[in-house]
Amino acid sequence: MKKILIIVIFSPFIFLSCSKNDAEVYIPKPLNFDMPSNFPDIVYNLDNNPLTEAGFELGKKLFYDGKLSANNAIPCAFCHEQAFAFTHHGHTLSHGVNGGIGLRNSQPIQNLAFQKDFMWDGAASHLDFQPIIPITSDLEMGETLSNVIEKLKADSYYQKQFGLAFEDGEINAANMLKALSQFMVMMVSSNSKYDKYVRNEDNVTLSQIERDGLNTFQNKCASCHATDLFSDQSYRNNGLSINPRLNDKGRFGVLENPEDLYKFKVPSLRNVEVSFPYMHDGRFATLEAVLDFYDSGMTDNGNVDASLKREDNSFGISLSAYEKESVIAFLKTLTDNEFLNDKRFSEF
């Protein structure tokens, strides 16, 4: 009798607590992806991975979490610092777990939703799969996906957040990679001085030297650094001398097609002012050194892009001193301080 009474007294509480939980069922808040009007079409298929606030937050947490690496101390952000357009500040090559040194200069993380493939040699053909390369590389994060997932499963934040971010709520590699993509897809740099100028916003104008630089750029550089992404996304050999210590054959390593020898992806030039050093191995510390190279430093390594051939059959892009100076002035108009300081993407 007493037992029944106790049950009767407590049962309303049980019901109450149940209904309270029901009211707390999380409704995913969709995130809006703003298409800059001067950009080409988005490549990433958002239907397969709809952006939500919880998914983005989860991706950001993962991006800054050392658990993705073997020693729990080398997160993605180690080589991708926001203030330098998410590159590894000042490093020619990047450093990973156990002091490993990577083989290439870390690339900026920006406008990836508009890219067909990723890495200097295009080894990743889908954004969702790109993080597998650094996570599992011995020279970078040195982990396995299954081990990362084990670590995430033991963490109360991830136990909760995967549930909020994904319908099936599972802590698995697919969801982890989707969350990282959601974070990276949102990282759009489209509010530089140049952008505002071409979109006629805020009465932004370019100075004389910046306009001269833009003009030279359009005549001499834009066939490869095309569209307002400043890359035609092709792979080209730009006549860099071969560094015997690295002997990096570029795109050749992916398909082993001899025509791909020493070809690397044409990089975007957005935020190029802060993403030094330059080239796939970071050999040039300054933009001046880059333009000097194009003017007079190219070597014929056997497979140099035809578009870089001069009429006299030498390789290079002839640039006068003023052309170099003005092109650099123009390139600095591609610095997007809103992006570089955007709190949505920053660790703290």
Added chain:
Amino acid sequence: MKITKIALALLLCISIISCSSDDEEDLTGQTGSLTLKFDNGVGAQDFIFGTSYNKSNNESFKLTTLKYIISNIRVKDSKGNIFTYPTANNVFIVDEANGNTAGEILITLDDVDAADYVEITFGIGIDQSRFLLGAAGQGDFLAEAQAAGMMWSWATGYRFMRFDGTYTNATVTDGALNVHMGSVGTSLDNYKEVTLTFPNSVRVRETASPEIHIEADIAKVFDGETSVNFSDGYNQVHTSATTTPVIANNMKGIFEVHHVHNN
């Protein structure tokens, strides 16, 4: 009546005696400030940005950035008492770029207990207990370190030092030199402490603010307890479990108290 007078006189005598016998001042509750002056040099030369300095193995280096983190400063007095500066604020970046025209970087500690101090201990970098407070437990120093480029990401932790510039040797001219030693998360602990004795005691009083002039011989970072060569990979020191402990050990030996000012 007489007895009372005598007693009073006696009391007076005692109090006078007790006063005069105490020829040491009573410092209870008294505090003052103490200034550490860090002065970076290379051997017998003052350190100057952009100047080329020779090291062993016919290598030379030029720096554009020179900074390091000092923390957990404490001083011991002549009686063996230790005064530790409050932990939350006991972490500093010694940045050559912030030096005065003499190239000295000043750290001033306020509210130091008045005493005659004989030695100082401080840490180079960030100890594990401070790191384990998490990003939220770092107070203002997190933002300060971030702005100064003294942090990797939080998971990796702080760069204890930043020597950036170029090096030259027989095969490389003006190669990139970046020595960013630190602990690596909780997997590698490179925090070190140094204790230096003062040539004469440092008198901290409410009315006296002594200065301790600490010389740091940068040459010993590369030619200290262990001599290291840029050609062997010490041109790039970041998170390696092999090279960073060697640099951390060498850093421990660069400091020396040159003199103190009591004023």
